[in-house]
Amino acid sequence: MKPFIQFDDVSKHFGDFAAVDRVSLDIEEGEFFSILGGSGCGKTTLLRILAGFEELSSGRMLIDGEDMSGIPAHRRPVNMMFQSYALFPHMNVAKNIAYGLKQDGLEPADIDARVTRILDLVQMSEFAQRKPRQLSGGQQQRVALARALVKQPKVLLLDEPLAALDKKLRQNTQFELANIQQKTGITFVLVTHDQEEAMMLSSRIAVMNRGQFSQVGTPSEIYENPQNRFTADFIGSINLFEGNVAALAETMMTVSVPAIDECLTAPAIPDVNIGDPVCLAIRPEKIWISRQAPDTEGNTILTGEVVDQGYFGNLSVYRVRLPSGDMVQVSTQNRVRSTERAIQREDEVFIHWECTSAVVLKE
Amino acid sequence: MKKLPFLVCVLIFGYAFLYIPIFSVIAYSFNDSTLMSHWGGFSLRWYQELFNDRQIREALLLSIQIAAVSATFATLLGTCAGLALARLRKFRGRRLFSMMIVAPLVMPEVITGLSLLVLFIALEKFAGWPAGRGATTITIAHITFSMAFVAVIVQARLAGQDQCLEEAAQDLGARPLSVLLDITLPLLTPAMLAGWLLAFTLSFDDLVISSFVTGPGANTLPIYIYSQVKLGVQPDINALATMIIAIVALGVTLSAWLIRVRERRIECQTRY
Numbered sequence: 001m002k003p004f005i006q007f008d009d010v011s012k013h014f015g016d017f018a019a020v021d022r023v024s025l026d027i028e029e030g031e032f033f034s035i036l037g038g039s040g041c042g043k044t045t046l047l048r049i050l051a052g053f054e055e056l057s058s059g060r061m062l063i064d065g066e067d068m069s070g071i072p073a074h075r076r077p078v079n080m081m082f083q084s085y086a087l088f089p090h091m092n093v094a095k096n097i098a099y100g101l102k103q104d105g106l107e108p109a110d111i112d113a114r115v116t117r118i119l120d121l122v123q124m125s126e127f128a129q130r131k132p133r134q135l136s137g138g139q140q141q142r143v144a145l146a147r148a149l150v151k152q153p154k155v156l157l158l159d160e161p162l163a164a165l166d167k168k169l170r171q172n173t174q175f176e177l178a179n180i181q182q183k184t185g186i187t188f189v190l191v192t193h194d195q196e197e198a199m200m201l202s203s204r205i206a207v208m209n210r211g212q213f214s215q216v217g218t219p220s221e222i223y224e225n226p227q228n229r230f231t232a233d234f235i236g237s238i239n240l241f242e243g244n245v246a247a248l249a250e251t252m253m254t255v256s257v258p259a260i261d262e263c264l265t266a267p268a269i270p271d272v273n274i275g276d277p278v279c280l281a282i283r284p285e286k287i288w289i290s291r292q293a294p295d296t297e298g299n300t301i302l303t304g305e306v307v308d309q310g311y312f313g314n315l316s317v318y319r320v321r322l323p324s325g326d327m328v329q330v331s332t333q334n335r336v337r338s339t340e341r342a343i344q345r346e347d348e349v350f351i352h353w354e355c356t357s358a359v360v361l362k363e
Numbered sequence: 364m365k366k367l368p369f370l371v372c373v374l375i376f377g378y379a380f381l382y383i384p385i386f387s388v389i390a391y392s393f394n395d396s397t398l399m400s401h402w403g404g405f406s407l408r409w410y411q412e413l414f415n416d417r418q419i420r421e422a423l424l425l426s427i428q429i430a431a432v433s434a435t436f437a438t439l440l441g442t443c444a445g446l447a448l449a450r451l452r453k454f455r456g457r458r459l460f461s462m463m464i465v466a467p468l469v470m471p472e473v474i475t476g477l478s479l480l481v482l483f484i485a486l487e488k489f490a491g492w493p494a495g496r497g498a499t500t501i502t503i504a505h506i507t508f509s510m511a512f513v514a515v516i517v518q519a520r521l522a523g524q525d526q527c528l529e530e531a532a533q534d535l536g537a538r539p540l541s542v543l544l545d546i547t548l549p550l551l552t553p554a555m556l557a558g559w560l561l562a563f564t565l566s567f568d569d570l571v572i573s574s575f576v577t578g579p580g581a582n583t584l585p586i587y588i589y590s591q592v593k594l595g596v597q598p599d600i601n602a603l604a605t606m607i608i609a610i611v612a613l614g615v616t617l618s619a620w621l622i623r624v625r626e627r628r629i630e631c632q633t634r635y
Contacts, residue, residue, distance in 0.1 A: 072533075
């Protein structure tokens with residue numbers, strides 16, 4: 001099957017600055033695809049290229065097999081939901097939503113029917129006659145979504161659609177967005193800096209850094225198998241140990257970490273040689289922490305002192321200082337209901353993890 | 364609290380400085396005496412004379428006509444210029460253009476008036492239009508300097524307004540002309556209205572430029588008042604000034620009231 005959206009060696013320069021730097025990417029039809037990155041990484045520029053607000057400096061971009069170069073924004077089969085919602089302040093909700101349909105020259109009766117249907121979908125029917133300034137942030141967000149969806153575009157672009165909502169509302173809206181995407185089957189391309197949002201909503205994620213993709217994959221691939229330090233560090237928290245390849249076996253490898261004077265074991269990765277500089281990464285929730293020495297076979301075991309602990313209700317996070325001075329972050333689920341913490345600051349603790357939980361990163 | 368009397372004094376002094384000249388004009392317009400230096404009791408005779416003065420009526424009508432026509436054209440041209448400056452993609456020399464549009468704002472009026480006069484004379488000689496100087500040349504001159512003010516207002520409004528509204532319209536399938544008519548211009552209406560009012564006032568006020576480019580018979584109100592005052596202050600001019608002050612004060616109060624009512628209505632609606 002041919003990909004629905006194709007970026008083929010796409011670059012966008014603003015003066016000397018490469019906002020998007022030779023990016024290639026395929027997005028399939030019906031995907032919920034997220035572009036995730038910090039501010040200034042080029043994710044919004046990429047979205048604006050899709051919408052037709054930015055021209056390419058080089059490369060090609062195709063939607064449904066059609067080269068989009070030279071096709072202005074108003075003739076592209078995409079609609080965008082803006083971060084600021086961009087609702088027309090001088091039109092009421094119904095007129096805002098009908099605006100796109102009017103541009104297509106639809107019959108008034110047809111427009112009314114479709115506006116009514118989409119208002120129903122986003123549960124805003126009773127607000128049809130309100131002006132945007134009379135709506136709350138969450139309501140405005142729904143109208144903006146309805147306005148972009150009502151034209152039944154081939155692709156819906158979402159630019160940080162939930163950034164302006166408070167946390168509770170954001171979570172509810174995330175479920176609704178996922179629902180609407182499944183119902184309509186439209187390809188969604190979402191730009192966000194919020195990794196939880198991207199993880200929860202997306203079928204695939206592209207992690208972006210300095211105008212390039214650091215990694216593209218499903219949420220679990222990106223979280224569990226980061227391919228480089230940027231992705232590992234950007235998504236969630238992670239502990240990194242710098243070292244060199246000490247030994248290579250068929251399934252496992254050993255990394256010597258001079259800073260803590262230990263050799264750590266992890267699953268082997270291809271294309272490395274003994275002595276190569278690598279980095280061993282382990283996520284905080286995959287580490288156990290205890291005051292007694294664990295009696296597990298084959299696990300990596302380290303000792304240290306708790307210097308900090310954070311209580312988040314559902315989890316507790318500990319920062320453990322190893323004898324070398326390096327810090328390791330450990331998080332545990334608070335399964336037992338108790339206000340007494342078993343592990344306190346300044347406790348001497350053992351931390352250990354299964355060797356298969358660690359990941360070795362080359363770059 | 365020790366500072367308070369000082370501040371109050373400053374305030375009173377400041378306002379006195381601003382308003383005593385205006386109030387003295389108003390007071391003397393009700394003076395029964397023909398002499399400015401002598402108070403001859405309360406009278407409305409100068410108002411009566413004013414209404415019987417054909418020249419003043421004609422000058423007033425001409426001023427209003429010139430102000431309305433020049434404000435309208437200045438708004439059209441100024442809006443175009445403001446739109447172009449705010450919305451055109453960055454091009455070489457854009458800053459220069461931005462600065463050039465505000466130059467007429469700081470140009471001494473004498474120079475603007477003189478250069479327009481030279482231009483009109485040359486045009487008449489080589490193109491045969493405008494024939495002679497009068498209301499037409501004053502109107503053109505007023506359009507020239509007041510469009511710069513409109514352009515600045517429109518440009519400032521557009522700069523403050525997020526461009527994403529226009530992008531959203533475009534994204535929804537609106538062609539550039541529809542975007543302009545459906546989104547940009549309706550949102551610009553308040554700025555254009557403000558520009559029109561400013562242009563109207565500037566034209567209505569203007570003496571210097573008008574006197575350069577006027578011809579025989581075309582006396583705007585400021586020109587007429589100035590020429591009368593040169594012969595000695597006639598008390599009916601005081602009456603005229605008082606009426607203009609009253610109209611301006613009424614207009615300002617009305618617009619302020621309208622704005623407040625609108626704001627209050629919006630507030631009520633947001634609270635449901």
